[in-house]
Amino acid sequence: MGRFAAFTAQLSSSTLPYLFALSGAAYLALILLPQGGAIAELCGTLTVSDLGRLLLTAPWLVSPGQLAFDWGVMVVAMMTPLIAPLLSHARRSVTAERRWAATIAFLGAYWAVWWASFLMIFPLAIALTTVTGDDAGFPAALLIAMIYSASPAAQRARNACHVRLRIGAHVFQDSARQGFFTGLRCIAACWPWMLVPLTVVTGHTALMAVIAFYLFADRITPPAQPGWQIPPAFETLFGPTAWRAGSFGAKTAR
């Protein structure tokens, strides 16, 4: 009960409820939009490797606008709840009149970077399913994501996700810069997890929600010394006993 109480109390603070509302709206859009969402639909009828072949052989059958739009909605749905502390930082660092400007600049830049990651993640997904075959794509992506989450590189990226930058007199630029770098670092921490939903044919939206939940559990863990470890999200989800292994200790100059 203690853990749950601490969790819900933290959930209710700061901008987090609003960020969840934005995220929820994006999920609704994915489910309710007439086409059902291009990525969702395409994942419902075509595999990613099919799509890769299609792009190479008959690209006019693929609507890039629809793909880009749906990826954008997916990013808003999954990635928005991850940035509450840094959004708070931007909002706290400006005058009340500029708070909306800071918010819009931060979120805009953050979403934009994530949106652009499509150019990296989508080819990777195609490459992966081409190598593994369509049936093995999902377990392969999951395995890659798990191994990466346990790695020192992922911890380094996770730590960087918490770093605040200067928000000075140029509120819009500085907030956008914070959003941009937070987005880049967030991609570095999460990218293999975005391959996973692209490798399934059915249950796409549900899988997205599960992964987004996992990434949230991952992100709220405090910074730690990089090292091989059980992915920190497991400690969030199952308590400290899942968190036994791994290195410790801050290395600092004196």
Add this chain to the structure above:
Amino acid sequence: MTRTRTDIAKLGGPWSETMVWYARAVGELRTRAFDQPTAWTYLAAIHGVDFQGWLNQNILPPNPPIPQEARRIFNQCQHAGWFFLPWHRGYLHAFEAILGDWIASQGGPGDWALPYWNYLNTNDPNARDIPSEFVDATFDGGTTNPLSQATRGPATTLGPQAWIPVDISLNAQTETIYTSDPGTLGYGGPISGFAQQGNAFGGNESDPHNLVHVMVGGDNSPSPQGWMFDPNFAALDPLFWVHHCNIDRLWAAWMTSAAHSQETSRPWRNGPFPRQFTMPDANGNLNVFIPSETLPGEALAPTYDDLVDGTGIPPAASGGPAMVSAAPPTAGPSRLIGVNDQSLTVTGTQVRSRLAMSAAPTQTLGAVGGQQRVFLNVEGVKGQSASGVVNVTLTAPGADPGDAGPEATKTLVFFGLANATSVEGPHGGSGLSQIVDITEIATRLMSDGQVDALDAHLAQPEGGGAELTVDRISIYIREEP
């Protein structure tokens, strides 16, 4: 059984029974291996551990046994945020219980309690001297004294020195609100947790807590600094515990005043998530605690012999503090009115940074001194030294800081700087922020006429240590209730 914590100076020492048993217990705990939850090194590592540094200084033997729960239990210390006071209260409770258990088992007093160093007691002319029990080479008729087995700086008494030209004070005790609005000073620090990152010091934590750490631990540059100078070594020094006991008592005293508002919102009471506060008990079992358990009347609330001497708080009338929840965290009644032009590097040579004051500065600052307080924020300070000291002088734009009186200069102390700078560690890489009240300075500068800018002149005193960087300097105002 009630453990009543007593002023070292009132124990009838030197070497009162309480202090003799403290020394013996420290000696015993130092013989225990690193993986024992009741070992001296284990308990100190709960606060913070620089593993390689401890090996280098032979604090740990080569290849020590590492407890499997190391990642969960070590490096927990909560600094620069609103969990500073409750976390350290739980920490002291665990420490006292472990020592008390061993002391009772050896035939010592069953109600042994951690004593405190009452350094701000103006009734005691020697209050600021490091108590002699922590300096004597031997005790108990010739045994090596474990209480003096610590690396410290040259200072034997607390107070301003050339490299840290500022004195300890009870100023924090007059702050009325526990949780500060953004950019302003509160008693207990800004909100921190997974949705908010504070990283600015509260009033008590800033002065006297940080100042005592740094005054006792520095300045041995460039040889290793004293343990108290570095959060990853500090709790190895037996002096740490009697210092923190006094810090905790200041909070206990502060909470007796009906004029003060103690934080009790759910995110504070329930503590952080997912990493929760965890302490060992005398049997070596690990237990989670939450901040609400540290409030008066709860399980972890301590008992002190006295809450008046050296606390700045008059004897309690009745009723105790108001228990209130913080204002909405992102807004609050505080307002940003000035921000500097760029981030800067601070060395021993003075560097200037200009702050542009926002619209209608004469209006906002004209009212200063009455209902408003003005706060200087030095934010995102990073550096490779374990702790750092910076002098900030405020002047009108273009004015010579040499002409400004000494009252125009504030000395800021950043305890745990390297920790907060490292992106490789558990404290993140955003640096530290310090907030000071500059109402008087601002009032005086404004009285000279309309000012749409201010200059801040920064330098490390006495040529300084390793260079520091400052992300931002800003000024906030707050309407006082």
